[in-house]
Amino acid sequence: MKSSRLVSVLLLLQTRGRMTAAQLAEELEVSVRTVYRDVEALSAAGVPLYGDAGHAGGYRLLDGYRTRLTGLTAGEAEALFLAGAPGAAAQLGLGSPLAAARLKIRAALPPELRVHADRISGRFHLDAPGWYAGADDTPFxxxxxxxxxxxxxxxxxxxxxxxxxxxxxxxxxxxxxxxxxxxxxxxxxxxxxxxxxxxxxxxxxxxxxxxxxxxxxxxxWESYQRDFHRRLRTDRAVVRLAPGVTLPGAAQDESAPEADGWRRVTVRIESVDHAHAEFLRLGTGIEVLEPPELRARIARTAAELAARYGGAGAPRDGR
CATH class of the missing domain: 2.30.30 (SH3 type barrels.)
Structure with a gap:
């Protein structure tokens, strides 16, 4: 809506200082012509907004001007309280300031928005670490x-x-x-x-x-992650997968199901050692075709397991 966009223009200039029409257009995902119209509307409403020409030009607010607009929509209030990460803030030494800030914001909200914020806090909780990983010791x-x-x-x-x-x-x-x-x-x-x-x-x-x-x-960070995953899985394996069985990671190539429902899949692997452990978890739902050293290693492990569990007698300790 135009009224919401005008508020966004005002708040952007208030928080960032001088901005060009092109920068405002990119931030708001509108055309430069739309920014020109919005600036004219703000000026007509009495906002002390000025435009400077030249290479270092752009729009800016009169020095010292601050809007007193503090209204939040229900969605904005919910998002604000959902974004809180008290665990991470505490690790950074900011647990108390975050709690105080949330308390002040909550007190400033009108009653109807306070209900929305409390609902979010009571129904969503962020817990970043994985299930099977203990917390890292990060004293520094x-x-x-x-x-x-x-x-x-x-x-x-x-x-x-x-x-x-x-x-x-x-x-x-x-x-x-x-x-x-x-x-x-x-x-x-x-x-x-x-x-x-x-x-x-x-x-x-x-x-x-x-x-x-x-x-x-x-x-x-986005580029680093892409490069990390690209370097992590540089080898390939060719396997057959039983119906309904999937492998972690994106398949390089996958054939249509065969008559028995099995599929031939080429997938990236980190190493023979890593793939050996990863593929064994799938039990009889996978057959390794390539590379030969991985297939041979899986076969040796299967033979050792068959020898260990294949006897009909009691366990070795007699229990």
């Missing part, structure tokens, strides 16, 4: 977060998964990411990604660093 997370806020470099002793395992590094923390209950810090030079729970020692510094102005944490 608050210090890393502080370095991110302040734009200061840190010196760490970091443990890698391969040799040489422990090494000292100077990091320029650009941002923190919480993925499946595990904290990662994206830091320069690079930037590169580090697990916070693998930091063994940390020394804070007052050394400032220049965070790239065009660095986009969300965009970096």
């Amino acid at each position: 997370l608050p210090a890393v977060a502080d370095a991110v806020w302040r734009g200061r470099a840190v010196h760490v002793l970091y443990r890698r998964w391969r040799e040489p395992t422990d090494g000292e590094r100077r990091l320029e923390p650009h941002g923190l990411v919480l993925k499946a209950g595990r904290w990662y810090v994206v830091a320069g030079p690079g930037p590169r990604t580090y697990r916070v729970d693998r930091i063994l020692r940390l020394s804070a510094t007052d050394e400032e660093f220049a965070r790239p102005e065009d660095f986009d944490l969300a965009g970096y």
Whole structure:
């Protein structure tokens, strides 16, 4: 709706300062011509909004102008309380400020919206870690977060998964990411990604660093994940799957079902070791065709299991 869009233009200029018509159009997903009309409507309504020409031009509000518009729709109030992550905030040392902020926002809401917010809080709960993974020990997370806020470099002793395992590094923390209950810090030079729970020692510094102005944490993380999965599964296996059996990960190629309902599938695997354990979970619902070393290893394991369980007598301990 136009009224909602006008409010968005006003709030964008209030929070971000000078913005060009093209920037406003991209943010609001409308045409530049629509932005021009919206700006004219705001000016006609008495909003002190000015446009500057030139390369560094754009629209801006009169210095010191702040709208007192604080209205929230029911959906916005619900989304605000649904977005709360008290566990993550507590790990960052922000548990009390978050609780206080939510309390203040709730008190400022009109009664009907307060009911919506309470309903969301009582019916949805965010629990990020996986079922079978214990919480990581991250004693240096608050210090890393502080370095991110302040734009200061840190010196760490970091443990890698391969040799040489422990090494000292100077990091320029650009941002923190919480993925499946595990904290990662994206830091320069690079930037590169580090697990916070693998930091063994940390020394804070007052050394400032220049965070790239065009660095986009969300965009970096999306690209990092794509590259990670691409590097993780570089080998391939050809298997036959029983009806109804599926494999994790996207199949490279899949044939039409055969007469008995089985399907021939080509799938990416991380390694023979990893695929051996992964495929064994499917029991008799899978037959490995390629690579030969994986098929032979599955066959040896099956033979060992048959020898162990194939006898009709009692278990070896006599029970």
